[in-house]
Amino acid sequence: MKILVIGSGGREHAIIRQLKKNPLAETIYALPGNPGMTEAICLKADPMDISQVVAMATAKRVDFCIVTPDDPLAIGLVDALELHNIPCFGPGQKAAMIESSKLLAKQLMQLYRIPTAAWQAFTNTEEAIEYLRQQPLPVVVKADGLAKGKGVVVAKTLPEAETAVRDMLDKRVFGDSGATVIIEECLEGQEVSVMCLVDRYTVVPLLSAMDHKRALDGDNGPNTGGMGAIAPCPFYTEEIADICMRDIFLPTAHAMMQERVPFSGCLFFGLMLTKDGPKVLEYNARFGDPETQAVLSLLSSDLLEALGAVRDGNLLPEHITFKPGYACCVVAASQGYPGEFEKGLPITIEEGIEAAVHMAGVAEEGGQLVTSGGRVLGVTATGDTLRAAIDKAYQAMDKVHFNNKYCRGDIGKQALRGLEG
Ligand code: AMP
Numbered sequence: 069m070k071i072l073v074i075g076s077g078g079r080e081h082a083i084i085r086q087l088k089k090n091p092l093a094e095t096i097y098a099l100p101g102n103p104g105m106t107e108a109i110c111l112k113a114d115p116m117d118i119s120q121v122v123a124m125a126t127a128k129r130v131d132f133c134i135v136t137p138d139d140p141l142a143i144g145l146v147d148a149l150e151l152h153n154i155p156c157f158g159p160g161q162k163a164a165m166i167e168s169s170k171l172l173a174k175q176l177m178q179l180y181r182i183p184t185a186a187w188q189a190f191t192n193t194e195e196a197i198e199y200l201r202q203q204p205l206p207v208v209v210k211a212d213g214l215a216k217g218k219g220v221v222v223a224k225t226l227p228e229a230e231t232a233v234r235d236m237l238d239k240r241v242f243g244d245s246g247a248t249v250i251i252e253e254c255l256e257g258q259e260v261s262v263m264c265l266v267d268r269y270t271v272v273p274l275l276s277a278m279d280h281k282r283a284l285d286g287d288n289g290p291n292t293g294g295m296g297a298i299a300p301c302p303f304y305t306e307e308i309a310d311i312c313m314r315d316i317f318l319p320t321a322h323a324m325m326q327e328r329v330p331f332s333g334c335l336f337f338g339l340m341l342t343k344d345g346p347k348v349l350e351y352n353a354r355f356g357d358p359e360t361q362a363v364l365s366l367l368s369s370d371l372l373e374a375l376g377a378v379r380d381g382n383l384l385p386e387h388i389t390f391k392p393g394y395a396c397c398v399v400a401a402s403q404g405y406p407g408e409f410e411k412g413l414p415i416t417i418e419e420g421i422e423a424a425v426h427m428a429g430v431a432e433e434g435g436q437l438v439t440s441g442g443r444v445l446g447v448t449a450t451g452d453t454l455r456a457a458i459d460k461a462y463q464a465m466d467k468v469h470f471n472n473k474y475c476r477g478d479i480g481k482q483a484l485r486g487l488e489g
């Protein structure tokens with residue numbers, strides 16, 4: 069079987085490693101992939117160029133394609149590949165709008181009474197600011213469309229919120245993605261990520277996870293693509309999981325069926341566990357990064373079979389099982405990220421590392437791996453306890469070297485406090 073994975077990050081590397089475990093996965097292509105993905109053959113192409121991807125997949129006689137990043141999903145890469153008889157894991161363009169339009173997601177939640185933060189949408193700056201002035205602080209301002217993970221501002225002050233609105237609506241800092249803004253209530257509580265495989269009505273949750281989005285220890289500094297993750301999340305009890313299944317996961321899948329946009333793929337629920345119960349912060353129409361690296365490291369079932377079952381419409385809960393224990397993924401970034409950073413610095417990894425290394429922002433120069441992105445790589449370790457997984461991940465990180473390496477020192481610390489008090 070020839071498999072094509074669209075994307076180039078640590079998440080895709082973790083998925084490829086799992087696929088490789090199935091003997092049927094004879095060749096795995098990554099488009100564009102990265103030179104650290106030694107298990108795959110990298111195809112040089114732009115995942116946003118639909119006709120190029122379709123032509124390549126056809127030429128390589130790809131049997132199954134997995135589309136993970138948000139942008140290709142949002143422009144309808146899955147629809148195009150399926151039209152050319154290339155079976156795909158991932159939602160079509162319409163279903164992917166649950167992520168690519170926050171307005172549509174909010175409208176869906178409102179219509180189907182799925183718990184989320186109170187909100188209003190605006191296209192007019194003055195009306196938005198008038199509304200802002202009546203809201204308690206902090207308040208959240210969001211761009212409707214995709215904005216490379218930067219479209220959400222949690223504003224502590226009114227001027228901060230007003231600036232966010234003006235940047236989005238007037239200055240169009242996110243282009244058309246900011247043509248509509250959502251102003252919403254700021255929720256308080258523990259944040260948890262739950263990814264579910266969804267095949268129309270069937271919802272099979274993976275292990276819960278906790279991302280660490282801020283650049284600096286103690287959840288300080290700017291938002292990033294994610295500096296580390298742990299799984300499972302100790303705050304996400306079985307009781308809460310049951311509530312989420314009943315009030316959020318199944319109602320969302322059913323709402324999409326009802327609206328004639330059945331979801332097939334991985335539906336990511338960004339949740340806030342508030343004192344009034346779990347509420348949806350955001351939906352993503354794909355696997356999360358770095359949650360996937362942590363969650364899949366505990367997978368005990370066959371990922372290829374599960375993803376194939378989603379595509380073919382016969383997903384069963386038995387397709388997804390996990391080992392006991394915990395996982396911790398720590399990301400090594402380039403100093404300066406998410407702002408400016410230096411590239412082209414040689415990466416060395418000592419022998420005997422006791423963790424999985426997933427490559428992300430790397431390039432090759434004269435046979436040597438060098439840094440090329442903000443988030444360079446991640447190390448993921450597992451252990452019987454969360455503390456053991458964290459310790460192993462940081463020991464492994466000590467064996468990774470490149471100039472200007474930066475990682476957070478407190479991945480999983482908050483979760484540990486939850487477990488150990
Ligand atoms: P997103 O880009 O949609 O993943 O949102 C980024 C982050 O903003 C989330 O992970 C939350 O930490 C935060 N956030 C989004 N919406 C809210 C909200 N209504 N209340 C509090 N925090 C929020």
Ligand code: GLY
Binds near residue numbers: 279293355357358359
């Ligand atoms: N870690 C959240 C995301 O992938 O958007």
